[in-house]
Amino acid sequence: MHKHGSVGSHMSAHLESAARFTSLVEPLFTKDGLLPCKNITIRKRGWHHDLFLSDGNIPLFPAPFNLMTANYLASHESLWEQAALRVTYYSPICGSAPVFGVPFRKAVNIALSKGQMRSKFYFPENIENGHHKTLLMQLDKTSDKRGELLQLQTWQYTPGTRHAHYLHALSHDFSTHACHLDGAVIEFSDEDLDLFLQKSRKVKGDRYEKFFRLDGMIEIEHMHNLARTFFMTEDLYNEAFEVSELGAPYA
DSSP, rough: OOOHHHHHHHHHHHHHHHIIIIIIIIIGGGGGGGGGGGGGGEEETEEEEEEEEETOEEEEEEEOOOHHHHHHHTOHHHHHTTEEEOOEEEEEOOOOOOOOOHHHHHHHHHHHHHHEEEEEEEEEEEEEEEEEEEEEEEEEEEEEEEEEEEEEEEEEOTTOOOOOEEEEEESSSSSEEEEEEEEEEEEEHHHHHHHHHOOOOOOOOSSSEEEEEEEEEEEEEHHHHHHHHHOOOOOHHHHHTOTTSSOTTTT
């Protein structure tokens, strides 16, 4: 009897948290479903950061795939002020070589000259169900009110799944700063997955969910470190972006 009462109590608390989240937090979301970090209060506990809604003291939790990225942002005040995160009202449970392709700096120079550059990196000896760990990088010239820009899109796929982690960034030349950065997870159909992995073709995917976004002056080192907290496999990213000499991403 006591056991059933305990379960009922937990369910009641869960439903109450969901209701408060819906009424007080969701109205603050951006069009991408992210909560601007200016609405979040940080309480540091060792290396971990507890998050609360600033107006209402409601506990908040980074969404799955976003735990280490949120922790990194919370450790850097200048980034936190620019950021927005996907959050939930419950604590998520998740885990968070030779390569081929033109590395990042060379790809940037080619894109600045020719307008576009695409490069693919993978570990040839690491294969599962016919698929390699793969990172696809694409750089394109674009422009907006900030002037001429380079757009970076990076997809990273880990075998055994049907989704890829996706990073999108904008910069004038990716030498010192980016002016925009966001991360998402894209779920693919089997057909789209083959197009993406075998032909390096950009595909929209069946489902797209954004997990964080920053707008402002973002140092390139922060961009790389945030990417490495978000992507599932650091070693591919380090090779592709030539950032193996950077400090640990969680420092």
